[in-house]
Amino acid sequence: MGLFGKKKPERPPVTVWMKADYKLKALADVAGTGTRATLVVAHFPETLRRIEQAFAEKNIAAEVMSLGKIFGLSTFLKEATARKATLALSDVFPTTASAALPEKFSINVAVAELYPVPERDLALQDLFSSFGVSLRYYVALDDALMKRFGSDQLIEMLKQLGGSETDPIEHELLTNSLFKAQEKIKSSATSDLKSESADEWFKKNVVEQVK
Secondary structure, eight states: OOOSSSSOOOOOEEEESSSSSHHHHHHHHHHOOSEEEEEEESSHHHHHHHHHHHHHHHTTOEEEEEEGGGHHHHHHHHHHHHSSEEEEGGGGGGGGOOOOOOOOOOOEEEOSOOSSSSHHOOOOOOHHHHOOOOEEEEEEEHHHHTTTTTTHHHHHHHTTTTOTTTTTTTHHHHHHHHHHHHHHHHHHOOOOOSSHHHHHHHHHSSSOOOO
């Protein structure tokens, strides 16, 4: 691209935990104690089930929105804003954004994991930004995607530096590394077949483990 090529969209902030259990607890805390309504989006059914369990342990009532219940994103966001917590899989949303709309919504949208390749996350970002809604990603270093890049060693290093499993990490370098990991996986993926979990996705769609 030249000097006046299309600028890449700024990616959403990412909060990282060492362990998925603490990430799930943080998602439940956001939904349970936040002053605004919360929508938690998962890419895989297995992740959604774990979120439901974490919410149940905190006695947080959350409606799970299925494909048949979403008749338009504007209507969906109105309903989600009216309740404390809503859960949904990312594949129930449209894959393309409509033109920017005057209607804006006050809601926290937490995406509980990165998809292995970037297109789905970029589509979510475009879709919600057209309604004036920002995303925040919640990632754990023991997520399947991170394990493909030696996150076990990073966890040990952080512990040696005094890091705690219960404390989140936010750093631009780490965030950029996560998005670069998606691009690297994309270059090795042979398909994008629907999967129950991230682990299953790698087995179905990547011939060789990404190094």
